[in-house]
Amino acid sequence: MPLHLSESEIVDRASLLPAFPSVVNDILQTLDDDNATLGALIHLVERDPVITARVLSIANAAAMAGRTQRDVRDMQVAVSLIGLSKVRETVLGVSLANFSSESRMGRHFWEHSVAVGVAAQELARLGRISTDYALVCGLLHDIGQLWMARCYPLEFQMVRLSLSLEPTLDILEAERKHFGIDHCAIGRLLATAWHLPTSVVAAIQHHHDAHPPADKLVAATHVGEVLANALDLSRQDEARVVNLSESACDLLGIDWNDDLNYLFGKIEARARYLARIFS
Amino acid sequence: MKKHLRYLPLSEVVEGMVLGASLTIAENGVTNFTLPAGHVLTDSNLRQIVRRHGEFACVAEEDTRSDEVREAEYAHLQSRLDTIFSRADRSKPAIAGLYAAVLAYRSL
Numbered sequence: 001m002p003l004h005l006s007e008s009e010i011v012d013r014a015s016l017l018p019a020f021p022s023v024v025n026d027i028l029q030t031l032d033d034d035n036a037t038l039g040a041l042i043h044l045v046e047r048d049p050v051i052t053a054r055v056l057s058i059a060n061a062a063a064m065a066g067r068t069q070r071d072v073r074d075m076q077v078a079v080s081l082i083g084l085s086k087v088r089e090t091v092l093g094v095s096l097a098n099f100s101s102e103s104r105m106g107r108h109f110w111e112h113s114v115a116v117g118v119a120a121q122e123l124a125r126l127g128r129i130s131t132d133y134a135l136v137c138g139l140l141h142d143i144g145q146l147w148m149a150r151c152y153p154l155e156f157q158m159v160r161l162s163l164s165l166e167p168t169l170d171i172l173e174a175e176r177k178h179f180g181i182d183h184c185a186i187g188r189l190l191a192t193a194w195h196l197p198t199s200v201v202a203a204i205q206h207h208h209d210a211h212p213p214a215d216k217l218v219a220a221t222h223v224g225e226v227l228a229n230a231l232d233l234s235r236q237d238e239a240r241v242v243n244l245s246e247s248a249c250d251l252l253g254i255d256w257n258d259d260l261n262y263l264f265g266k267i268e269a270r271a272r273y274l275a276r277i278f279s
Numbered sequence: 280m281k282k283h284l285r286y287l288p289l290s291e292v293v294e295g296m297v298l299g300a301s302l303t304i305a306e307n308g309v310t311n312f313t314l315p316a317g318h319v320l321t322d323s324n325l326r327q328i329v330r331r332h333g334e335f336a337c338v339a340e341e342d343t344r345s346d347e348v349r350e351a352e353y354a355h356l357q358s359r360l361d362t363i364f365s366r367a368d369r370s371k372p373a374i375a376g377l378y379a380a381v382l383a384y385r386s387l
Binding site for chain 1: 286289306359365373375377379381
């Protein structure tokens with residue numbers, strides 16, 4: 001018998017997870033705000049000592065490579081050394097890595113999330129949309145699974161068992177069998193409750209759809225997850241490619257007859273690089 | 280001697296490696312650093328790449344494997360790819376295109 005969970009129960013149970021890092025919403029808002037200043041970004045970074053330390057560490061690595069021999073302690077200097085886009089990427093990645101780690105999710109879950117985030121970023125570049133939005137969508141696309149594992153660990157293990165006993169079973173079907181709802185629908189509820197932008201909510205909700213809505217961010221997240229599995233980036237036995245939306249590929253301008261070796265190589269190398277930087 | 284290409288995060292790239300593809304770093308759409316394919320990386324190059332926040336490089340390495348070992352490894356890769364695509368309909372153009380593109384990448 002599946003669980004019978006109301007939407008409000010699902011949102012209420014999210015209190016078992018660590019507090020969602022508000023800095024993610026704040027950063028995304030600065031991207032949409034033409035009046036947002038460098039000072040505002042620095043203020044966001046300095047609110048969190050873990051993020052501050054990571055940004056300063058990256059700035060010091062860049063300073064040492066430049067043989068400037070200085071110990072960077074000032075955030076303004078750090079941001080000028082690293083660049084705004086890299087600082088934003090680091091803040092988003094580190095804050096969500098902490099959230100995942102405090103949720104006690106396994107290493108594979110986080111590695112897969114980073115791989116999908118990086119793939120979505122590179123596809124966002126092709127489709128000329130925000131790479132920061134794409135990174136957040138990739139890092140959070142399976143947030144519903146994290147909720148399942150934390151709030152109902154027994155049922156979550158039963159889903160895993162069903163999938164291992166019946167390899168042709170679709171993951172969403174297996175989740176509905178035990179939870180009465182799948183991780184994409186739970187992800188939509190959580191992302192809405194955390195006041196994430198509607199485009200991010202849509203990407204989380206539709207990333208498994210065979211025919212996702214015609215939106216580039218949804219397309220980048222959908223194709224990003226397919227690429228992360230096809231390239232076996234997190235080396236999980238259960239990695240599978242099931243659906244790949246033709247229209248999502250068209251929307252992003254992907255032509256499978258092109259030489260995609262550079263794109264794949266960049267995704268694979270950056271996923272390994274950023275998994276280390278974020279964690 | 281045959282060569283094969285590997286895309287590596289910068290932390291795994293060392294002095295003396297040969298670039299398998301040109302390395303270009305751009306910021307805000309403007310190229311600010313470039314090295315050609317075939318260039319042998321020096322310590323100074325690596326410092327410049329780090330300073331400009333480069334994250335990865337494509338390097339060319341001599342493929343010292345025998346034909347037999349190479350074929351066995353290719354068969355293993357193809358078998359893994361078949362498992363990953365076991366639930367996908369490979370008659371669909373996008374799926375077939377992706378499968379072929381990943382196999383080509385893994386054969387570099």
